[in-house]
Amino acid sequence: MPILEVKKMTKTFGKFKALNGVELEVRKGEVFGFIGPNGAGKSTTIRVLLGLLKRDAGTATIFGKDVWTDAVAIHRKIAYVPGDVNLWPNLTGGEVIDLFASLQGNVNAKRREELIAKFDLDPSKKCRTYSKGNRQKVALVAAFASDAELFILDEPTSGLDPLMERVFQQCVEEVKAEGKSVLLSSHILSEVERLCDRVGIIRQGVIVESGTLAELRHLTRTKLVVELNSPAKGLEEIEGVHELTKTGEGWSFQVDSGRIEAVMSYLSPFGIRKLESAPPTLEDLFMQHYGNVDGIAQEGAS
Amino acid sequence: MGHSMRGSGILSKFIIRRDIVRLLLWVVSISIVTLAVPPAFQELYPTQEQRNVMAETMRNPAMTAMVGPGNLEHYTLGAMTSHQMLLLTAVAVALMNILLAVRFTRAEEEAGITEMIRSLSVGRRAPLIAAMSVLVGLNLVLAIVTWLGLVSLGMEGMDSVGSLVYGLTLGGTGVFFAGVAVGCAQLAESARGATSLAMIILVISYMIRSAGDVSESVLSWFSPLGWVTFVQPFSDNNGWPIVCFVVSSVLLAWLAWSLQGRRDLGAGFIHTKPGRTHASAYLTNPLGLVLRLQRTGIIIWSIGMLVLGISYGSVLGDLESFFGGNELLKNMLAGNSNRPVAEQFLPMLMLVLAFIATIPGILAMHKIAGEEKNGRIDTILGRSISRVRLIGAYVFVAIMIGVVMNTLAAIGLWIASRNVMDEPLSLVIVFGASAVQLPAIAVMIGLSALFIGIAPRWSSLVWLYVLYSFVTLYLGSLFQVPEWATLLSPFGWVPEWPIESMNWIAEGSLLAITVIFLIIGMYGYRKRDIQ
Numbered sequence: 001m002p003i004l005e006v007k008k009m010t011k012t013f014g015k016f017k018a019l020n021g022v023e024l025e026v027r028k029g030e031v032f033g034f035i036g037p038n039g040a041g042k043s044t045t046i047r048v049l050l051g052l053l054k055r056d057a058g059t060a061t062i063f064g065k066d067v068w069t070d071a072v073a074i075h076r077k078i079a080y081v082p083g084d085v086n087l088w089p090n091l092t093g094g095e096v097i098d099l100f101a102s103l104q105g106n107v108n109a110k111r112r113e114e115l116i117a118k119f120d121l122d123p124s125k126k127c128r129t130y131s132k133g134n135r136q137k138v139a140l141v142a143a144f145a146s147d148a149e150l151f152i153l154d155e156p157t158s159g160l161d162p163l164m165e166r167v168f169q170q171c172v173e174e175v176k177a178e179g180k181s182v183l184l185s186s187h188i189l190s191e192v193e194r195l196c197d198r199v200g201i202i203r204q205g206v207i208v209e210s211g212t213l214a215e216l217r218h219l220t221r222t223k224l225v226v227e228l229n230s231p232a233k234g235l236e237e238i239e240g241v242h243e244l245t246k247t248g249e250g251w252s253f254q255v256d257s258g259r260i261e262a263v264m265s266y267l268s269p270f271g272i273r274k275l276e277s278a279p280p281t282l283e284d285l286f287m288q289h290y291g292n293v294d295g296i297a298q299e300g301a302s
Numbered sequence: 303m304g305h306s307m308r309g310s311g312i313l314s315k316f317i318i319r320r321d322i323v324r325l326l327l328w329v330v331s332i333s334i335v336t337l338a339v340p341p342a343f344q345e346l347y348p349t350q351e352q353r354n355v356m357a358e359t360m361r362n363p364a365m366t367a368m369v370g371p372g373n374l375e376h377y378t379l380g381a382m383t384s385h386q387m388l389l390l391t392a393v394a395v396a397l398m399n400i401l402l403a404v405r406f407t408r409a410e411e412e413a414g415i416t417e418m419i420r421s422l423s424v425g426r427r428a429p430l431i432a433a434m435s436v437l438v439g440l441n442l443v444l445a446i447v448t449w450l451g452l453v454s455l456g457m458e459g460m461d462s463v464g465s466l467v468y469g470l471t472l473g474g475t476g477v478f479f480a481g482v483a484v485g486c487a488q489l490a491e492s493a494r495g496a497t498s499l500a501m502i503i504l505v506i507s508y509m510i511r512s513a514g515d516v517s518e519s520v521l522s523w524f525s526p527l528g529w530v531t532f533v534q535p536f537s538d539n540n541g542w543p544i545v546c547f548v549v550s551s552v553l554l555a556w557l558a559w560s561l562q563g564r565r566d567l568g569a570g571f572i573h574t575k576p577g578r579t580h581a582s583a584y585l586t587n588p589l590g591l592v593l594r595l596q597r598t599g600i601i602i603w604s605i606g607m608l609v610l611g612i613s614y615g616s617v618l619g620d621l622e623s624f625f626g627g628n629e630l631l632k633n634m635l636a637g638n639s640n641r642p643v644a645e646q647f648l649p650m651l652m653l654v655l656a657f658i659a660t661i662p663g664i665l666a667m668h669k670i671a672g673e674e675k676n677g678r679i680d681t682i683l684g685r686s687i688s689r690v691r692l693i694g695a696y697v698f699v700a701i702m703i704g705v706v707m708n709t710l711a712a713i714g715l716w717i718a719s720r721n722v723m724d725e726p727l728s729l730v731i732v733f734g735a736s737a738v739q740l741p742a743i744a745v746m747i748g749l750s751a752l753f754i755g756i757a758p759r760w761s762s763l764v765w766l767y768v769l770y771s772f773v774t775l776y777l778g779s780l781f782q783v784p785e786w787a788t789l790l791s792p793f794g795w796v797p798e799w800p801i802e803s804m805n806w807i808a809e810g811s812l813l814a815i816t817v818i819f820l821i822i823g824m825y826g827y828r829k830r831d832i833q
Contacts, residue, residue, distance in 0.1 A: 050680070050684050051683070052683055052684075052832040054829070071683075071688070075684060075686040082680055086677040088595055090595070091594070092579065094577075094578060095578055095581040095582075098586070099591060100685060103586075103682060103685040103686065104685045104686060105686055122576075124576030124578065124579045126574075126577055128492070139681065152684075
């Protein structure tokens with residue numbers, strides 16, 4: 001049974017349809033990557049899941065309980081880190097961590113100290129003096145020090161430096177190893193690619209793609225760079241070839257995953273001197289849903 | 303030296319362009335208060351006899367502690383204005399200068415704006431010089447506006463020289479505290495720290511002056527606010543305190559100048575000591591959090607309410623003679639019963655104190671909306687805390703604040719009345735008259751909770767309702783506002799005990815309305831989206 005299950009969830013603000021039938025599922029022990037640009041509905045989804053917003057239709061359950069009516073009971077086993085961590089300017093980081101822990105109901109003092117050291121946080125400073133990254137550390141320490149079963153992390157690393165991002169990734173891997181689940185919303189795609197077992201892409205309030213990375217890759221294109229002995233004519237007319245560009249001696253293009261074989265057999269008579277293939281990155285996947293459709297050039301998608 | 307000031311002219315212009323509205327608002331509101339008072343005094347005390355009666359009521363230590371000594375022998379309109387208004391207006395001017403000076407210096411530095419400006423071809427001290435020049439100009443404008451304004455009122459006993467001295471005293475105090483604040487901005491590491499430090503100096507100056515004025519000792523010489531009371535515009539027109547202001551302001555500015563040259567950008571000389579690394583046992587539940595977040599505010603309001611009660615109580619002793627000469631105020635009393643004047647006056651005093659006690663109560667309730675706006679409520683409700691429990695903590699604290707503040711004012715009033723009255727008011731009467739207001743205060747807080755629960759965007763409307771209540775009830779007795787208009791406010795239902803008999807039904811109904819408001823508000827808060 002999934003830890004978190006969302007079916008046909010909609011939420012409107014006035015006339016604006018923020019969520020339009022969102023379907024999500026996070027299973028036990030997995031890290032689920034929730035990606036999409038700003039305004040696509042990631043944070044709205046998460047705020048409905050936390051019982052802060054009331055959904056208009058559909059079902060949403062965590063641990064089999066309704067996220068709206070059983071919010072308090074659910075939250076006992078949830079750790080949440082918002083993307084924009086706002087803290088009380090006149091409390092210290094240490095006080096906030098302890099406050100959060102006691103509002104949660106469980107305090108793991110040893111783990112708290114470990115995490116503060118790991119994240120290199122000074123808990124004696126007032127939150128007023130913290131940078132965005134340090135405020136995020138406070139929320140992350142509070143989250144990972146709890147013994148939650150589900151971690152809901154909304155763009156948790158947007159203010160962290162690369163070293164701290166690494167620490168964060170270790171923390172996620174640790175909780176995953178303990179069989180806990182993570183819903184990680186992010187637009188740092190390399191991070192999602194590294195951490196997540198399954199991915200859901202949201203666009204304008206609809207989940208447009210979801211599955212394991214391998215499954216998603218299957219649906220998309222592979223990037224090929226070839227150098228041929230003789231010029232290949234009519235390559236652009238072959239079905240399944242996209243983004244064809246001439247690069248010095250050869251060609252660079254993308255091929256629909258299902259058409260690789262056909263393209264290869266078309267190319268081999270011309271004498272393949274060099275062949276490079278790169279699996280599509282998550283960024284390619286993402287751009288395919290956003291860049292292309294919205295008419296933005298696929299620059300940097302490599 | 304020239305290099306370190308480079309660009310200060312442009313920066314000054316930039317400050318003025320950016321904050322012109324703020325600067326104008328300060329000058330205009332302070333001038334309006336100064337210029338509105340003398341005509342009001344003339345209206346209230348048209349003859350010299352009436353002013354002499356007023357002077358008599360001023361002849362007590364509490365008043366001296368509050369507004370300083372005055373020329374009570376020749377209590378002309380001018381003497382009256384400078385006695386009752388000059389010091390308090392000077393404090394307001396000091397406040398203006400502290401807030402603006404820190405805003406122009408340390409706050410900019412903290413926000414990183416100074417860093418960008420300093421990376422341009424701008425001297426190290428230019429921001430400081432720019433801030434100081436703008437403030438000197440502002441205080442000069444205020445002095446001139448006050449001078450010309452007072453002269454143009456054409457009041458009897460308020461000549462041009464006195465008006466000029468009055469204006470210069472305000473301006474001088476302003477420049478002095480601008481100097482204090484830019485100095486504090488060098489010492490502290492944060493804008494908040496700098497403001498607090500300068501405020502502490504202001505408060506200490508006021509207290510030293512109070513003690514000095516009451517004991518008629520040299521103590522007042524050591525306080526810049528003491529210098530203010532030495533001026534006595536329209537009577538003595540002492541010029542030397544103004545010279546003191548100018549000299550010491552130059553010294554203060556020089557101090558800030560040299561400190562600025564010795565420190566790194568963003569650094570200060572007073573280092574903040576590390577805070578707690580662990581939360582105390584109190585800070586483990588919503589109630590503890592709400593109390594902790596409002597701690598400073600609660601302390602400041604408590605002191606303020608106590609002082610307010612004391613100052614109200616200190617005039618009770620002279621009420622008989624005072625009311626003998628003033629028909630206008632007599633009309634504001636509850637009724638012409640045979641009770642002592644002090645008792646007749648009590649319901650009106652308590653009403654005003656209750657209105658003021660309502661303010662921190664509503665503010666405390668509105669904090670939950672502020673937390674929501676700042677996005678901090680998500681992190682609490684994302685934990686296993688129900689919304690009812692959270693808003694319940696805020697309601698509890700708000701109502702407790704209302705009760706405590708109202709009672710503190712009564713305590714202050716009772717203490718003062720015991721010292722100034724020949725036949726002091728009894729404890730029961732003072733606290734009874736104070737306690738009858740509590741249900742009305744509770745209704746106001748309940749209404750705030752109702753708005754926050756079901757229509758958070760309209761929650762500020764409560765203030766309009768408070769204002770409406772104040773206008774209809776306080777000024778209503780003066781302007782013959784119809785009774786139904788006062789009954790639209792919860793305070794209109796409060797019996798004017800001990801003049802009237804106690805009305806348990808009205809009080810009970812007010813409490814019942816509060817409970818209904820709270821239930822609807824909490825229910826609504828449970829059901830709605832968090833913004």
